[in-house]
Amino acid sequence: MNSLSKIIIVTLLIFLCSPIILATKQIPCDCKEVRTLSLKYPPLQGDDVWELQKQLQKLGFYKHKLNGSYDWQTYVALKKFQYINSKSATGVVKQKTWLKLAKALGKSPFVTVDNKKLNSPQGEISLVVDGYSRQLKVYSNGKLYHTFPVAIGKPSTKSPIGEWAIVHKDADWGGGFGDRWMGLNVPWGKYGIHGTNKPGSIGTAASHGCIRMYNKDVKLLYSWVEVGTRVKIIGNRDPIKLTHQLRPGHTGKDVLLVQERLRKYGFQPGYTDGRFGASTKEAIKNLKYIYGLKDDVVVDENVFYILNLK
Structure with a gap:
């Protein structure tokens, strides 16, 4: 196989695999199929274990730090819960266990709020x-x-x-x-x-x-x-850091923060959706005109200062 053929094959493999990799990374980890949890070595870890510990903790069975690891303490806490609520203490978590936990927590997954039929608004x-x-x-x-x-x-x-x-x-x-x-x-x-x-x-x-x-x-x-x-x-969110200038076409939490501050100062950036689109561009243009800044739509240090972001 010559060098050109190898390059073509490698390129095709990268092209074919990339969408799969990207799609996998996009799926939130708490939205997977329900997996069976049980005591194993090494211990199972994940968000589902963290949730199990949290719910058992609220019910008074788990008295340790939430660590997302199905360890011995988690196993013992679950078995105590199962024995009291079903008399079948297996230490294994399946879909039925999640439903029993919900019932024990006083939550009904089977009816709408107010238990009434609602017409479409x-x-x-x-x-x-x-x-x-x-x-x-x-x-x-x-x-x-x-x-x-x-x-x-x-x-x-x-x-x-x-x-x-x-x-x-x-x-x-x-x-x-x-x-x-x-x-x-x-x-x-x-x-x-x-x-x-x-x-x-x-x-x-x-x-x-x-x-x-x-x-x-x-x-x-x-x-x-x-x-x-x-x-x-x-709701609550983590602090957002501004590390560089922003321009039309940029997206991200930093753009959203600027949009929020523009609105607070009386400008109209459109929806606070983290997208530097036409409305945000017009808002920046108006701000720079009012403050006598450079006639462009770049969110620079001067804009950060005016919006009290730095």
Whole structure:
């Protein structure tokens, strides 16, 4: 095989493998198929183990630090829970265990809030996810129509604060996504609103950043919203560092921070969606004109200073 042939083959392999690698990295780790947890060596580790420990801790069975490792302490705590709640202490976690945990925590994954049938709201629908109260609020023509309990991102993987839009709907994701998936246009990761196979997590900060709902509730919401529905997420987030100038076409948390500050100072950057688009460009242009700065749309040190970002 000559050198040219080798180069062509290597190039083709990179081309074919790259989409697979990218797609795998985009899937949040808490949205996989439910796996069976049991005591093994080396110990199983992951977000699902962390959630198991957290729920057992809330119920008073697990009294150690949350470490996401299915170790001996986790095994003993689970067996105590299983013995009290089912008389079958196997130390093995399957889907039925998650449902029993939810029941023990006083959470019902099978009914909607208020246990009543709701008609589809009329008018323009928008959603607000309140990370402080762990609620998803549905608005119809600007008026609150209904509220659902949700789970948000855990402290180490917070949900994306900002103003987003639903850009994808799918009824057949399965696995950790539960019964429905509504993808959001967050530019730095794959986030969405979806059902869950861990109903005991609802009302807590437990996910990898996505918004979880009871499967019964997410089916109802899915029937109400369309692609393009606006979704605002509020709550705590990690500090955002500004490390370089920003220009039209840039995306990221730093752009979102600038958008928020522009709005605070009376400019109109459009949605705070982390995208340096036409509205943000116009807002920067107006700011620079008012303050007598260079006639361009670059977010530089002068803009950072005016917006009190540095």
